[in-house]
Amino acid sequence: MSLLECLVGITLCTILLNPLLKTAADLVSHQIQYEKKQLLISEADRAFELIGRAIRIAGYRNIKPSHLASNKTETQAQWIELNKRVGFRGSDAITVRHELSDGIDFDCIGNHLTVDRTKNHLALQGFLVDRQASVPKGVKANGGSLICQSLDRQGRLQNTTLMNGVNTLFIEELDLAKDSGERLFKVELEMTDGASLNLRLERTFRTRNLL
Numbered sequence: 001m002s003l004l005e006c007l008v009g010i011t012l013c014t015i016l017l018n019p020l021l022k023t024a025a026d027l028v029s030h031q032i033q034y035e036k037k038q039l040l041i042s043e044a045d046r047a048f049e050l051i052g053r054a055i056r057i058a059g060y061r062n063i064k065p066s067h068l069a070s071n072k073t074e075t076q077a078q079w080i081e082l083n084k085r086v087g088f089r090g091s092d093a094i095t096v097r098h099e100l101s102d103g104i105d106f107d108c109i110g111n112h113l114t115v116d117r118t119k120n121h122l123a124l125q126g127f128l129v130d131r132q133a134s135v136p137k138g139v140k141a142n143g144g145s146l147i148c149q150s151l152d153r154q155g156r157l158q159n160t161t162l163m164n165g166v167n168t169l170f171i172e173e174l175d176l177a178k179d180s181g182e183r184l185f186k187v188e189l190e191m192t193d194g195a196s197l198n199l200r201l202e203r204t205f206r207t208r209n210l211l
Contacts (some may be wrong), residue, residue: 037199040191043163044201047127047146050108050162051094051187052205054125055080058096059209079210080183082171086128088144091169093128094185095149098209108148109160119155126150126157129169133161142194143167167192174204183207 059079081095099121105113108125117123126149133145146162146169167190174184188202 033197036193036197040165040193040197040199041201043165044189044191044199047163047166047189048187048201048203050148051127052203054096054108054127055094055185055187055205056208057098058207060098060101061209062099062101080207082173082185087169088129088131088166089168091129091144092171093126093169094171095124095126097122097124099123107150109150109162111150113150114153116153117151117155119151124149124151124157127169129166130159132164143192165191165193167198182210 079097083093083095085091086093100113100115100118100123105123107113107117107123108127113123115121126147128147128149129144130147131144132142143165144167145164146166148160148162149157150160152158168188170188172186172188174186176182176184184204184206186202186204188200191199191201
């Protein structure tokens with residue numbers, strides 16, 4: 001076989017293989033994007049579960065006369081506090097308060113809530129988005145960090161990072177019948193991989209203990 005024949009054969013193989021190689025590369029790229037998307041959706045679902053659980057438990061009162069008497073006037077309007085545009089990239093923040101049950105209660109990161117982690121018999125759970133603490137200034141961040149707030153054993157507010165890749169958190173209170181005593185919130189999360197992938201997801205949650 002001459003050199004010319006070898007070159008012609010290599011050229012023909014390249015022409016035939018190029019489309020297959022391009023297709024394979026595209027499939028790999030799409031698979032990577034799909035896996036990133038599913039990971040962001042999974043993280044968002046976890047965040048929605050924690051925020052929704054907090055909203056549903058807001059205003060819970062243990063049926064003990066001493067607790068009810070001391071908290072009724074002081075905290076009636078403070079079971080849920082919604083602060084607009086106070087976080088990373090104009091994100092909202094929400095804080096809920098509730099009493100402890102006679103069983104086992106957990107905060108937003110799964111730690112056991114005890115009486116010494118309350119203030120005026122009330123436990124606190126909060127959610128906000130802040131800039132990633134580990135990212136140096138001037139370096140582009142992969143979104144912000146979803147922060148969980150709770151009280152420590154001295155009753156002081158503590159912040160714990162739940163997850164990164166959260167661009168924004170928006171919370172809107174929706175209208176309900178005034179005599180229902182309940183409150184309805186639409187929670188919207190924008191998740192990002194810090195590059196081309198940005199997902200906007202939302203859920204709606206209703207309180208259960210505000211009567």
